[in-house]
Amino acid sequence: MAELQDIGAFVAVARHGGFREAARQTDSSASQLSAAVRRLEAQLGVRLLNRTTRSVAATDAGQRLLEQLSPALDAVESALDVVNGFRERPAGRLRLNVPLSAARLVLPRVLPPFMAAYPEIVLEITVDDSFVDLLRSGCDAGIRYEERMEQDMVAIPIGPRMQRFALAASPAYLQQHGWPHKPQDLLQHTCLRGRFGSGAMPPWEFEHKGRKVVIEPQGPLIVSLGAGADLMVDAALAGSGLVYLFEDWLRPYMARGELEPVLERWWPSFTGPFLYYPGRRYLPAPLRAFVDFIPGLRW
Structure with a gap:
């Protein structure tokens, strides 16, 4: 059975489209991730990623493996995050994907009080105005206007209505x-x-x-x-x-x-815009804290 760490490395690289970005997102190094993916490919006997000097993309086999692995790894992550509920205050990383308009007009009212209330949560904001697949991007939640949200997501108002x-x-x-x-x-x-x-x-x-x-x-x-x-x-x-x-x-x-x-x-x-995220039974503790914090804000 492949090492879970090597599987996680492959998923991170495939989701983020490259070793450098995956390393930044996972607090690892590109060389460590590359070695992990090579071990997994050698064990499975099939190439999972096509690599060029400019880009990295999943092969057909890699894409099929990613589709099968993602729900299972998300479930493992959610199960481990349950332990976070026993902490006095939530901790961890919260990754948000937002358009520039939200970064400029909404988040300045939200982030300072949230960071003051939850100093052990690290916020990572990606500013992106395109349509985004949250699961593939590795983000926990996004902010979009109604007509530009992904389907089958939980959405709550954020910002002026x-x-x-x-x-x-x-x-x-x-x-x-x-x-x-x-x-x-x-x-x-x-x-x-x-x-x-x-x-x-x-x-x-x-x-x-x-x-x-x-x-x-x-x-x-x-x-x-x-x-x-x-x-x-x-x-x-x-x-x-x-x-x-x-x-x-x-x-x-x-x-x-x-x-x-x-x-x-x-x-x-x-x-106005909405915060949206995948409908999961267990939300990661940092995202749950953020979701619970938003209704208390006045606009």
Whole structure:
């Protein structure tokens, strides 16, 4: 029977897509993980991982083994974590996968009081705006908006329950180009746009008194949504065009007069984000502490 440690090394490398990232996640070394995977492959007599200088990916045999092993290893981890309940305070590592908007607008209100209440829990935050398979990524939980969550997950509200998208421009831009009076006017303006990692470029949506308007604006700048959002805001501050983003993101600039709200009565509302995680009978103690902590916060 293969050593459980070698099996765990294979699962970590396969889930994280490489030895370096798996080593970082498991507090091990890439060379130790590589040796463990080689031992497992030698014992099984089959290659489990295809390795190149740039990437590591599971073979068909490795993928099938990973699918069979993951539920069993998760059950072992949950069983061992039950012991954590006998501690005075939960300890361990909590891995969260969140979009940039949550990292910027939600977690600053959550993490400081949580870390003060649970100093023995280590939080590891991965900022990622793409669709995420939590189990394959090795994360305990994620934060996403309703339409971008994985299916068959437990979800609880986190952060403000209603948010809005806002449209804004610098005073200099509006003085030079004039104010839009209705969403259709944006087709005659310079707009700063974002693109998802999938390549999709979301339209700008507006709503007023039950009437919805969808605009496909044009402009000289397209950035990746998430990582490039600050660049889009900087361009708007410099007078390069109109920016359409979370109201909470733009509100500080509007409060200082650096940006002016545009078409505010047309700003659309949407449901706030959710913390989501796999439905397990036993949650890891750090995640259980986090789940229980969230309802006590006020937004």
